[in-house]
Amino acid sequence: MKLKAQNYVTMEFLSRSSNEGFARMAAAAFAAQLDPTLDELGDIKTAVSEAVTNSIVHAYPDSIGKVVLKLKILPGKTLEVSVRDWGCGIPDVEQARQPLFTTGGEERSGMGFTIMESFTDRLTIRSVPGKGTTVTMRKRIQQRLGAGK
Amino acid sequence: MEISVKQENRHAEIYLKGELDHHGAKGLMLQLEREIEVLLPLQLVLDFSGVTFMDSSGIAVVIRTQRRIRELGGQLKLRKVAPQPRKVLEAAGINRLVEME
Numbered sequence: 001m002k003l004k005a006q007n008y009v010t011m012e013f014l015s016r017s018s019n020e021g022f023a024r025m026a027a028a029a030f031a032a033q034l035d036p037t038l039d040e041l042g043d044i045k046t047a048v049s050e051a052v053t054n055s056i057v058h059a060y061p062d063s064i065g066k067v068v069l070k071l072k073i074l075p076g077k078t079l080e081v082s083v084r085d086w087g088c089g090i091p092d093v094e095q096a097r098q099p100l101f102t103t104g105g106e107e108r109s110g111m112g113f114t115i116m117e118s119f120t121d122r123l124t125i126r127s128v129p130g131k132g133t134t135v136t137m138r139k140r141i142q143q144r145l146g147a148g149k
Numbered sequence: 150m151e152i153s154v155k156q157e158n159r160h161a162e163i164y165l166k167g168e169l170d171h172h173g174a175k176g177l178m179l180q181l182e183r184e185i186e187v188l189l190p191l192q193l194v195l196d197f198s199g200v201t202f203m204d205s206s207g208i209a210v211v212i213r214t215q216r217r218i219r220e221l222g223g224q225l226k227l228r229k230v231a232p233q234p235r236k237v238l239e240a241a242g243i244n245r246l247v248e249m250e
Contacts, residue, residue, distance in 0.1 A: 017172035042233035049204040109208035
């Protein structure tokens with residue numbers, strides 16, 4: 001379902017691993033306006049870190065390319081995060097989503113998509129081999145007791 | 150990532166400090182492998198009290214460290230793991246493979 005964003009930011013950066021920390025901190029800073037708990041912020045940082053790392057490690061294995069991070073606030077205290085790259089794409093998305101599946105060797109755990117899935121409420125992966133991948137996640141921030149006074 | 154090491158006989162404690170992501174994982178793994186080779190511990194405690202963030206890159210580091218320690222006939226234990234890294238380890242089922250205090 002397409003929902004109209006109440007607020008958004010878009011960031012473009014190179015697929016350098018030094019940007020992983022920047023990307024998750026930026027996402028956490030943007031999400032702060034939804035008044036998340038520390039746990040929810042941790043979930044957002046983790047999910048963003050996984051998605052951005054995938055683009056850096058897998059989309060551009062032998063080169064440096066463009067990554068775009070979009071953060072949106074949707075109605076119902078929902079954060080939408082999308083990470084897009086124009087890299088090599090995923091030939092078999094269902095296989096890539098399986099726990100422990102990795103093409104990254106023993107430096108990678110194969111748990112990236114599993115963690116994105118369990119740390120957010122919805123995960124969508126669109127990928128075209130040779131064209132790139134877009135990972136979109138939504139996380140609803142719980143209404144806190146005593147909030148909005 | 151920064152590490153510091155305490156050792157007594159063949160019991161070693163390694164304190165990790167910083168954010169454990171893909172950017173830092175490779176260097177950390179090299180440091181850990183070097184320390185393990187020198188210390189040859191029968192018990193290794195990885196102290197996570199200084200780890201302020203961890204993603205799945207840390208899972209691979211823990212699994213590889215455990216494999217190295219087991220090859221030496223030793224044991225790995227994780228200590229003082231904060232809620233965020235703990236949740237990542239639990240999502241991957243690592244808490245069933247590695248002892249966590």
